[in-house]
Amino acid sequence: MAVRSADGREFRDKVAVEEPLEIRLGLPDGTHKAVSITMRTPGEDAELAAGFLFTEGIIKSPEQIKQIRHCGLKIGKVKGALDRVASLNSNTIRVDLSDNASVDLKKLERHFYTTSSCGVCGKSSIDALRSDAKPIDNNGLEIAGEVVNSLPDELRKAQSAFERTGGLHASALFDASGEIDIIREDVGRHNALDKVIGKKFLDGELPQNNAVLLVSGRASFELVQKGLMAGIPIMAAVGAPSSLAVELAKEYGMTLVGFVRDGRFNIYSGDARIRLRSHR
Known part of the structure; x- marks a missing residue:
């Protein structure tokens, strides 16, 4: 990226990439629901989606996941006026649940909007965050x-x-x-x-x-x-x-x-x- 310094010099600088990612959950009945939108740095999107769903208590084990995939075209696969469409499609990721997986649909009723600065917003109460965490075992770690x-x-x-x-x-x-x-x-x-x-x-x-x-x-x-x-x-x-x-x-x-x-x-x-x- 071309930038100008305080003393007027022009030079090329590298900046961190920030793009939206919509996380969708594919349910066993074939429907899918939008769960979160987060502003993120592209890369490791599957890890991000899985980590978010786990830490929010929506999924409990990796066996509940059938597949994780981006929806639509990948960034850079098409040229011209469709570039932005391709980019937006690749910025949607879907976590499809296994056929026998069950999730607490009440948790899905709370739609999240996550920003890169503030984290998860719109929680109804602190108790909702505490409901799934367990006390740490004292195993002697020092x-x-x-x-x-x-x-x-x-x-x-x-x-x-x-x-x-x-x-x-x-x-x-x-x-x-x-x-x-x-x-x-x-x-x-x-x-x-x-x-x-x-x-x-x-x-x-x-x-x-x-x-x-x-x-x-x-x-x-x-x-x-x-x-x-x-x-x-x-x-x-x-x-x-x-x-x-x-x-x-x-x-x-x-x-x-x-x-x-x-x-x-x-x-x-x-x-x-x-x-x-x-x-x-």
Whole structure:
């Protein structure tokens, strides 16, 4: 993209791609329903759709899914005046349920509109978010404080798209030694986490009860809720947590760490899982 700097110079710059994605659910009776529209960075759309449906409690297991596919033509398959039509069609993805799958249709009565900035809006109550999450088991998982401090640097090293554009959020799963397992980037922080959880969901690797989650922005209520749905016991954020995020983490036994940067962090919940150096 051609841009102009403050001193008047023209140069080419790379910007993060942001396009809408409509997620539709194909029901066993042959009908399908629009479930969500989100502004996202194209790529890993199937993971995003699966992760969203799982973390919202609409689907419970990968066996409930028959197939996930984009509707219509892919981007770039046609030329001329139909380009935009092709783009819009490829920005619709359908998750078809297996013939014997059943979902709570009452959950589908709440149509979601998700933006890259605010996450899921229009929830009728906080209780609706809490209804499907389970308390985190105390399995003895611990992570050293110095490992927590190392996570943002490891995340940044793995953020290939961020290095090119500077405009993407990231979510990543690590083990207790700080080894990175999976990372996803997106213009939306919620989408990045849905992609991570969606990948693990489709691979049959949930709950992630030995994982440490790091998110590149702040820790919101919705992100904590998604982490709880995936059974993640430790969540760390480069930014600040919200008050509701802290309350939810405490209620369900999740370790929540914020302001992980510049060699420091704050523990807001579950400090028993963080192994700190003793101060003398």
